[in-house]
Amino acid sequence: MSVQTMKWGILGPGWISSKFVKDLAFAEGAELVAVGGRNLEKAERFAKEYNIPRAYGSIEELTQDSEIDIVYVGTLHPIHKDNVLALLRAGKAVICEKPFTMNAAEAREIITLAREKRVFLMEAMWTRFLxxxxxxxxxxxxxxxxxxxxxxxxxxxxxxxxxxxxxxxxxxxxxxxxxxxxxxxxxxxxxxxxxxxxxxxxxxxxxxxxxxxxxxxxxxxxxxxxxxxxxxxxxxxxxxxxxxxxxxxxxxxxxxxxxxxxxxxxxxxxxxxDDREAEGYSFEAEEAMNALREGRLESSIIPLDETLAxxxxxxxxxxxxxxxxxxxx
Amino acid sequence: MSVQTMKWGILGPGWISSKFVKDLAFAEGAELVAVGGRNLEKAERFAKEYNIPRAYGSIEELTQDSEIDIVYVGTLHPIHKDNVLALLRAGKAVICEKPFTMNAAEAREIITLAREKRVFLMEAMWTRFLxxxxxxxxxxxxxxxxxxxxxxxxxxxxxxxxxxxxxxxxxxxxxxxxxxxxxxxxxxxxxxxxxxxxxxxxxxxxxxxxxxxxxxxxxxxxxxxxxxxxxxxxxxxxxxxxxxxxxxxxxxxxxxxxxxxxxxxxxxxxxxxDDREAEGYSFEAEEAMNALREGRLESSIIPLDETLAxxxxxxxxxxxxxxxxxxxx
CATH class of the missing domain: 3.30.360.10 (Dihydrodipicolinate Reductase; domain 2)
Structure with missing residues (x-):
């Protein structure tokens, strides 16, 4: 029996996202459907390079893509908070690059919203899953x-x-x-x-x-x-x-x-x-997808309270x- | 032209002294003439093992051996201060194992006496000379x-x-x-x-x-x-x-x-x-002997002010x- 497919969006068509996307191919049940950023041209270039169906020039469009189950946030950390808040408000599950936010106050804010909205949220501390x-x-x-x-x-x-x-x-x-x-x-x-x-x-x-x-x-x-x-x-x-x-x-x-x-x-x-072919970002993606399939709201490997601490x-x-x-x- | 011979005494016929004595054979111009400690039998055993002419059962006898130019102090650090004070008072140059003393006050006391008496004193921080x-x-x-x-x-x-x-x-x-x-x-x-x-x-x-x-x-x-x-x-x-x-x-x-x-x-x-045959204690011995020959009162590699600091x-x-x-x- 194959696993339930999860549809991914990527926020931030930059360096770290390209590494993540390459590894997502190794994560069973992951389907990449969209990429978004503040620069449409850059998003389109990224979409073309990684064969992603849709590209958006704003976070709003990404949040409104009803097909997306989970979004990987690979933007710079000064805008993580705003990014994640917008995604959570739209009901999108999120894994967000580290540093998670600029400070604990910002982390607290997005963790609080994730818990209120009962939406999955996880820090993308990929090392832990290797x-x-x-x-x-x-x-x-x-x-x-x-x-x-x-x-x-x-x-x-x-x-x-x-x-x-x-x-x-x-x-x-x-x-x-x-x-x-x-x-x-x-x-x-x-x-x-x-x-x-x-x-x-x-x-x-x-x-x-x-x-x-x-x-x-x-x-x-x-x-x-x-x-x-x-x-x-x-x-x-x-x-x-x-x-x-x-x-x-x-x-x-x-x-x-x-x-x-x-x-x-x-x-x-x-x-x-570990002679894995993937660089190693596929494991965190699999953890996030398993959590979604099992209805878990956070990862036990990197729980939100620990991210906050x-x-x-x-x-x-x-x-x-x-x-x-x-x-x- | 061969270097001027320096006559060594050893205080403390124990483990570290045995390592030092073995290496002294590699130090040019070193002649081992006596070993002393609180236990005559142990000193005699040490003297026999390392072919040292004289063994003493007290520090007093060692200080009174007029042939000795310099003493290596290999006792436990709680008695370094008393050992070194006695040796300096007798005008013996000293290299003393580390930790030099129990605390800075003790170090200050022996450094002060060495400077007053104008006798060579050095911490045996052998690593520095390798x-x-x-x-x-x-x-x-x-x-x-x-x-x-x-x-x-x-x-x-x-x-x-x-x-x-x-x-x-x-x-x-x-x-x-x-x-x-x-x-x-x-x-x-x-x-x-x-x-x-x-x-x-x-x-x-x-x-x-x-x-x-x-x-x-x-x-x-x-x-x-x-x-x-x-x-x-x-x-x-x-x-x-x-x-x-x-x-x-x-x-x-x-x-x-x-x-x-x-x-x-x-x-x-x-x-x-470094494929030296000696373990490495010969270099500090050579530094001490060179200092004596040149009339230096301390080593520039491990100066007394630094030992104190x-x-x-x-x-x-x-x-x-x-x-x-x-x-x-």
Whole structure:
């Protein structure tokens, strides 16, 4: 028996949407019916490239396409809130790219509406759904490394000095924390099962006023810690290490989750290599479609309360640095 | 022309001294003449094993051996201060194992006496003298990785649950910070050329009251950071990564400094592999002997002011945790 088909719309015909769309071909039961954006020409070009039936030059048209079950939001985060509110009001299920919103207040607003309207909403934290990451969580749940005591995870890349880039533009929510930092911060939330009890942080605020790099030290009950670093001006080795009382797990380039290595102090080492053909965005799409088929309103892998808590953590960190965005005013 | 011979005494016939003594054979111009400790039998056994002419059952006898030019102090750190004071008073040059003392007050006391008496004194931070570490500093000085922006360095091992171990005994200055943490903390001081402007930290204080693991976040001017972790109850991957604006350096198992890898963003990668026969303690011995021959009172590689600043940093961190030793009272 084949699964029930879900009809997808794409909001934001840009770089990340193109990656998502390519992977949607690997997600069983996904049918791509429309793409929309503020620029019709760009939407049409995107539709042609990815063989999508309809292209729209406004979000209104996308929301009015009655065939669409679920929309992937791949726009820039400063407009996520407005995008998602419009889609939810039209009754469209949504998965929205990270950072989910500019701050916790915005996240709270869209989560509240999703719950009021009883419409599915999920942060597109694709890393969490990758088989090697699921295997990591299984190893931990099975006690393979004992009690988790320490996490290290980084995501840093270097765009060079590009003040015109959105990544360095405060008006566009630029900075390393929201763009790169969301990965290690979300990973810490996954591994420790919640928010830190104490947040310590440092940032290099550059000429444009946003954080070019950051370092975080999260403390959890019992002196457990996460050391997380990120940058948009430093090319880093983006591995994660999870240390437990009985061994450790190494996840090379953790946010892409292609492999993971279990190093127990006793017993046999284990590993997982994922030679998936898709880049990895198909798994989150499948989770969203399964939720719709089962009538679930959110994902248990990345629940909305956790998404909100993560945004609150990011707010706390930015407050420590005195970094405010227009959306915070 | 052969170099002037320096006559060495060893204080503390234990594990670390045996490693030092084995390496002293690789240090040109070193002659081992005596070993002393509180237990004559143990000193005699050590003398026999390493073919040392004289063994003493007290520090007094060692200080009175007029032939000795310089003493290596390999005792436990709670007695470093008294040991070093006695040796300096007798006019013996000293290199003293790390942690140098229990706290900054003790370090200040022995440094002050060394300067008053104009006797050579040096912290035995052997890692700094290793060829791969010197090469790392050369790469940095040559601008190979541009401006250094971020450091990561860990030293964690697992002694298991051993409350009887000195490593977990507060009376003996136990805990991960002083024993393991001194390496990443000293390395950060080396890389950034001084003390951090802000110190953030977290520790897991165990049943015996000392830190079983710790995480540090040091901030330096301009939002540069060091993320440092350590443990005596977690086996960690003890690598260092130094990130700069033009590339990064990786030092596997950094405190043993057997190799280092330069990864510039542009230009050719470089590396150094040190296949030294000695474990690596001979280099610090050579530095000390050269200093004596040249009439220098301290090492420029690990100056006393820096040793003191590092002890002050360790004090600040312990204060943040509320971890006090008997020596602090």
């Amino acid at each position: 088989p090697p990451i699921l295997k990591v969580m299984e190893w931990i749940a099975d006690g393979k490394i004992g009690e988790v005591r320490m996490l290290k995870a980084d995501f840093g890349f270097d765009i060079g000095w590009a003040p015109e880039s959105r990544l360095l533009d405060p008006a566009l929510g630029g900075g390393a924390l929201l763009d790169a930092g969301i990965y290690p911060v979300s990973f810490a939330s996954l591994i420790f099962g919640g928010a830190p009890s104490k947040i310590m942080s440092s940032a290099r605020l550059g000429e444009t006023g946003v954080d070019e790099q950051f370092s975080l030290l999260f403390e959890y009950e019992g002196g457990r810690t996460a050391s997380l670093n990120g940058a948009v001006q430093l090319e880093m080795v983006n591995d994660a290490y999870i240390y437990g009382t009985k061994g450790h797990i190494h996840v090379p380039n953790f946010l892409f989750g292609k492999s993971a290595y279990l190093h127990p102090k006793q017993g046999a080492a284990e590993s997982i290599e 993560i945004m609150e953590t990011l707010d706390t960190i930015r407050k420590q640095w005195g970094l405010r965005y227009p959306a915070d005013e | 060829p791969p570490i010197l090469k790392v500093m050369e790469w940095i000085a040559d601008g190979k990785i541009g401006e250094v922006r971020m450091l990561k360095a860990d030293f964690g091992f697992d002694i298991g649950w051993a409350p009887e171990s000195r490593l977990l005994d507060p009376a003996l200055g136990g805990g991960a910070l002083l024993d393991a943490g001194i390496y990443p903390v000293s390395f950060a001081s080396l890389i950034f050329g001084g003390a951090p402007s802000k110190i953030m930290s977290s520790a897991r204080l165990g049943e015996t009251g000392v830190d079983e693991q710790f995480s540090l976040l040091f901030e330096y001017e301009g939002g540069r950071t060091a993320s440092l972790n350590g443990a005596v109850q977690l086996e960690m991957v003890n690598d260092a990564y130094i990130y700069g604006t033009k590339g990064h350096i990786h030092v596997p198992n950094f405190l043993f400094g057997k190799s280092a890898y330069l990864h510039p963003k542009q230009g050719a990668a470089e590396s150094i592999e 590092i002890m002050e940093t360790l004090d600040t961190i312990r204060k943040q945790w509320g971890l006090r030793y008997p020596a602090d009272e």
